[in-house]
Amino acid sequence: MTPPAPSAPRDLAAIVIGRNEGARLIRCLDSLAGRVARIVYVDSGSTDGSLEAARQRGAEVVELDRTRPFTAARARNAGLARLTETGPLPRHVQMVDGDCELREGWIETARAFLDATPAAAVACGRRRERFPEATLWNGLIDAEWDTPVGRARACGGDAMMRLEALVAVGFYNPALIAGEEPELCVRLRRAGWEIWRLEAEMTWHDAAMTRFGQWWTRARRAGHAYAEGAHLHGAPPERHNVAQMRRALIWGPGVPLAAALAALVLGPWALALLLVWPLQVLRLGLRGTGWRRALFLTLGKLPEALGVAQFHLNRLRGRNARLIEYK
Numbered sequence: 001m002t003p004p005a006p007s008a009p010r011d012l013a014a015i016v017i018g019r020n021e022g023a024r025l026i027r028c029l030d031s032l033a034g035r036v037a038r039i040v041y042v043d044s045g046s047t048d049g050s051l052e053a054a055r056q057r058g059a060e061v062v063e064l065d066r067t068r069p070f071t072a073a074r075a076r077n078a079g080l081a082r083l084t085e086t087g088p089l090p091r092h093v094q095m096v097d098g099d100c101e102l103r104e105g106w107i108e109t110a111r112a113f114l115d116a117t118p119a120a121a122v123a124c125g126r127r128r129e130r131f132p133e134a135t136l137w138n139g140l141i142d143a144e145w146d147t148p149v150g151r152a153r154a155c156g157g158d159a160m161m162r163l164e165a166l167v168a169v170g171f172y173n174p175a176l177i178a179g180e181e182p183e184l185c186v187r188l189r190r191a192g193w194e195i196w197r198l199e200a201e202m203t204w205h206d207a208a209m210t211r212f213g214q215w216w217t218r219a220r221r222a223g224h225a226y227a228e229g230a231h232l233h234g235a236p237p238e239r240h241n242v243a244q245m246r247r248a249l250i251w252g253p254g255v256p257l258a259a260a261l262a263a264l265v266l267g268p269w270a271l272a273l274l275l276v277w278p279l280q281v282l283r284l285g286l287r288g289t290g291w292r293r294a295l296f297l298t299l300g301k302l303p304e305a306l307g308v309a310q311f312h313l314n315r316l317r318g319r320n321a322r323l324i325e326y327k
Contacts, residue, residue: 009036012035012092013038013039013094014095015076015096016042016079018041018098019044020048021048028096031101040061040079041060042063062082071180073175076171076180083163092160093161094159096158097157099205100206101203106200109200113196114162125199128142129142129145129205137214138209140293140296147197152195158205171184177224177228177321177323178224182229183240209327217326220306221307224311224324227307228311231311248308249305251280253305255277259271259272280298284297
């Protein structure tokens with residue numbers, strides 16, 4: 001591996017995960033070059049030359065066994081295993097997806113915060129879409145990344161994490177096909193650690209989402225994550241993902257089913273219950289969500305409900321879930 005720059009923190013490493021990210025992966029690795037002591041790239045079956053590109057840029061490459069299902073959690077764990085089993089242990093690890101590029105100054109900001117806040121296990125910042133105006137779907141995702149600043153309940157795929165805390169809770173749950181970071185954060189908070197969202201630019205993300213079908217699939221994956229998270233940690237006091245799953249079921253199949261049943265009993269005029277959908281869009285829009293986002297937040301409950309149903313159907317059948325990919 002190419003030695004880090006003299007100014008690179010010796011106790012900081014990075015784990016990048018990806019699959020066929022092409023030029024996005026190259027930008028990601030270049031944004032880390034010279035800023036961390038070690039870069040571990042974990043590949044999930046790429047066929048576009050990603051492995052060679054990562055090696056050329058000095059990253060330590062881990063190629064996942066293709067005979068087992070790929071998940072982001074499994075890839076992150078493989079990277080953590082590489083760090084803990086070889087070489088000096090870093091104090092902090094920057095997690096980053098291969099379709100993201102680190103922003104200038106983030107490493108220094110996050111590292112300084114974790115060093116000054118012993119109870120913090122995770123520091124994350126603002127992830128932004130690189131091309132939010134290119135498509136409707138990119139813009140919706142960019143708004144989704146704009147989470148409140150301060151102590152948080154969860155982080156996303158990009159975050160700087162304290163290795164000690166990850167070791168203490170046993171890393172990520174490799175069986176999850178989505179929602180692995182919030183589930184990890186549940187266990188971190190339960191163990192007494194804190195999750196923080198900083199007022200700082202963290203990464204550029206390239207969703208490259210151009211079709212309605214991609215948005216629908218991504219929303220379905222979110223519903224699956226809600227259901228699985230609630231299944232694992234839905235009991236009080238955590239109630240993890242219970243509210244999200246309930247909203248998906250109420251606003252997805254719940255509204256039309258209630259309208260249909262009411263129409264059978266009371267007559268066709270009861271179908272007016274379907275007006276609660278546009279009223280919900282109006283409520284969210286007036287609350288400052290933005291009209292476009294309000295519409296798709298409401299519409300998104302339909303694919304989310306399908307994801308919830310998919311999880312529970314697989315569970316009842318004893319089947320392992322397959323990765324839900326939108327690109």
